Amino acid sequence: MASSSISFSKRPSGQKGRSLPHYNFSAVQEKYHGRIAPWFVSVPLAIPGLRTRRLRFWLPNPRRIHQFSVSRFGRKRGFAVMVFAFAAMVFTTFALAKRFATEEKTWPVFTGDPPTLVFQREDLIGIWKWEISSGHYPSRRRIPEQLGLKTVLDNPALPPRKASLPPKFQAPAGPNAVTTHGIGPRRIYLDIQSQPPNVAYPPRPVPGSIADLDIIMEHCDFSTQKYVRDCLEVLRLGGGLDNGRRLRRNNGKMDDWKYIYLEQPDSANETIPVDASGMDETRPDIITDVARENPDIALTKKRGVEWEVPPIALPEPQRYRSYPSLSTPCDPENPRIFHMFWTGAFTDKPYLALLSFLFTQNTGLHIHDYPEETAACRPKFWLWINPGPAAAVPNPSATRDMFAQLKSSPWASPFLHPRFKDVIQFKLWNTTEQLDGVPELANEWRKRESLFNSGGHVISVPPKKQESNSAASSGTSNGTSEKDKADEDDILKRTGSKSSTSYDRLSVILSDMARFILCHRFGGIYLDADTLFLRDWEELWGWKGAFAYRWSRLEKYNTAVLHLNKGSALGTFLFRTALKNDLDFHPMTVSRYLKEAMLESLLLRLPDALFDSAWLGTEYYQRDRPPQPFFTDFGDFFDTPLASSAGPHALGFDGFFKGAFSYHFHNYWWKPFDPARNWPDLGPQFIAGEQAARASIRAAANAAALAEGKAEIPVDEDDITSDQRDLDWSTVLKRTFEAYIRGERPNMYGEWLSW
Known part of the structure; x- marks a missing residue:
């Protein structure tokens, strides 16, 4: 079967089925790395007289009960089931207390997350x-x-x-x-x-x-x-x-x-x-005697560690320079660099992120000979490539190999064109080199047991074992070795998320840390690879404060968009705090770091409407007045519901969350943007890559047909009848960006690409 016949089922109009869960599980999986909460959680209790020992009790996990009840019975009935279960548990607890407890006995008090603070x-x-x-x-x-x-x-x-x-x-x-x-x-x-x-x-x-x-x-x-x-x-x-x-x-x-x-x-x-x-300002301090003796009395220190000593060492404050006072359009202290991190084979996901950058940002590509002296500062896009599994160490020829792979990839090779060399650069990610480049970590990160900690969930990487020649050479009848098959299932050897069941957790955890390293070392703004630009970011670059955005309805951070100033005091705080908390850079944990230290205002938590306009709607909020388009699930971007499937083709790019700076589609690495034309469609300039991609897809489809005993059927991918009748939003955006590169339309500001 050829690629043009691939289709995805859509939700029938008016279908009344099981209601959607209260939480969007693709968003949860993105940062919790696909983990489903267990039915029971262990609660450690101290044993009097034995400081190093704990007695563990297993209790029902409210999060798992909530997930199960909502997904099984729907939001309303599921919530009722959860409340009933909670009431039953409370009733049972008090019944047992009344039956067996005495006045001298007390019940243990369970607290929330442990403190993380290490600064006075x-x-x-x-x-x-x-x-x-x-x-x-x-x-x-x-x-x-x-x-x-x-x-x-x-x-x-x-x-x-x-x-x-x-x-x-x-x-x-x-x-x-x-x-x-x-x-x-x-x-x-x-x-x-x-x-x-x-x-x-x-x-x-x-x-x-x-x-x-x-x-x-x-x-x-x-x-x-x-x-x-x-x-x-x-x-x-x-x-x-x-x-x-x-x-x-x-x-x-x-x-x-x-x-x-x-x-x-x-x-x-x-x-x-x-x-x-x-x-x-001249008034003497109003402070109690107790606070004078102990100024940290209101702060809760992380257990088991000492305060950071000596006091935090900071350089001289940077000099604030307004735009009119700059000698050049670009401020060297605040470089305009977009960072993105990618692991595994180059696919249509980073391809479309780069196209959206070219379509929206002021790259100057509409001017053939870009003037040296101009009023505007051209932003740059640095795409960081991790060439292998997150736990692997790059080999000495990694940079050469990376560019060879990019050149051979139909999705990546167009961006190696000399026309884009001043605005798009591919960088090799080396974890050791990057960690050594952060002064706050360089001398101590090797003492950590593991670099892969996300929300307290640590993945240990064992020492590399020497493989025997016989094991390396053993294979199966179809030419694929047993070792290769095992590698696909080994979490330590995954390179990218190829499906919802083979999620590359280590790379996602590594990217949680990488975004802070890149912004602290080089300055700029980090974006997750599942992000598309929707407008020029000039006005955001001008605002010199640090920012991320809100985790939907929660007063927590989502660092899918992160701006940190180069070498800032805030960055120093985050790295030293993370070091004392097992290098945990999960956004929920970072939220705790800042809240406990009273530094939240220094990392402004912007509304997710600016970067993630669909998120509240996917979690059952604001559905009485939703934005345009109306998504009830992040999958609607790739498989637009039938009832609203006329919108993408009729409204186009202008009808897609107009006003937002970007769109975050939350994962879905394995879903093609354009199922009927799943190849780079950039015109004669890049026809070689397009033909190679088409041939690869056709060969895979024919191989699948032969395996099923079917004859090869020649397919014309350009036949309009093989295209979808109702184009999804992901398809419309991909084809819009590609039309700009082909020279068939200008970008969103009316500027034509000049070759």
Whole structure:
């Protein structure tokens, strides 16, 4: 059977089947690496007099009960079943307590996650001061009062305060500082619109423009009951993406939706006395005698480790430089590098991520001879390739082998074209080299028992064993050795996730750590490989603070998008804390690091509407007013439900979460974007790779047919009848990006690729 006949079943319209689970399991599997919670969990209890021994009790696991009940009975009935089970367990516990317990006996108290903190208050205050002085806190969000900061700090990333502040920015009177004193350049907020008659495409962002993420939080924060649909409208209008389709009239109130600004030259700035809303900077500290003797009294240290000593060593704060003060468009302290990490054979997933980058970002490819002096800073895309299994060590010829494989891959070879050399670069990932390049880890990471720890789930890598020649040469009748088959099932030898059952857990765990290493060493923004760009990121580059985004409805981080400043104090904190917590970089664990240290505001948790607009809908939230398109499952991107399958072809790229900066499709590595044309379709310029991909698919289909006793059937892949009648969203986006490379259409800003 040829590739053009491949089809995927769709949910029939109006079908009333078992309701979807409350949680989207593909998203859970992505970060929990496919683990299904066990039915019972062990609870260790201390044995009096034996400090090194624990008595283990096995109790029912609420998470597993919840998963089973919701998937088996649906959301509503499943929730009722779970509540009933919980009530029965509580009733049984108290019944046993009443029957057998005495007044002298007490029941053990179970706590949540153990503490992770290893830094004292003095160090935490030093981290805040360093980040603010370096201009990495361009926000008026309050500093935690519990931090105990006694001085209102100068903030070069904020303009001076106005004489009177809105109530939402006024700090309550108290002994500790919760605001900063803006001494930075003034801001001018832009009204961005396409000007007639050029309204077919939105205008490129103004070079040096900055997104005020405080304003975005006001309109998009799920914690304040803001809808993703409304957030996307604000992002569209404020960013000028509603070109020629502006249906809102500017009656003065629309100024609240202007979230993009330009900084004025320093000469335009004026000095305004600080308005600290009741804070007196010269007032003596108000602190209790107990706190004077022990300033860390309110902090809970990680058990079994000592505080970090000596105090955290930080370099001199970086000098904040506004865009007008730069001598070149690119700030060397804040390089515009997108990082992405990939393991295994190059497929259509990194292929489409790169195409979406070229289609949306200001790469200058519409100009044949890009000028050296320009107002815009060209972003770069560094794709880091881990050539083998996550636990393997690259061989000496790894770089040469990597480029040889990329050149032979139909999906990767187009990006080796000289036209893309200034904006796309392939980098070899070497775990040892990268860890040694992080000063906070270099001298100690080898003392860890394992590098593969995710959320407390540690995967140990045993020493490599010498294989016998007989075992290496033994094979099966079809030419595949027994060793090769075993390697496919061995979690330590997987290279990429080829199906939902062969999930490459080690590579995902390694990527959890890699994103922090890359941003800390080189600066820039990391994105997961299952991410597609949907608009220019110019305004996000201008905002100098660190950020990730929200884990759906939870007040936790998802680091599928991560911005850290190069060599920052925040990065130092994260690496030293992770080192004392067994190198655990799972986003849930990182959330605990920052919360316990009162540093959450330094890594701004943006609403997932900006990067992951479908997530809340897949978990049964905001379905009364969903965004466009309406996904109830991440799989809808690849297999669009029949009832809404007219949308992708009719609306195209402009109808796909317009306003969001990117889309995260959460895993699905094994699902092709375009089942009927599962090859790179980039035109005559890259026809050799296309023909090789078609031949490979045809040969595999014919081999499968012969194995089933069927005759080979020649198939014309370009026959329109072999195509899907209703194109899915993944197919529409792939074919849109490819049309830009073929020269059949401009990019999203109306710019034609110049070869």
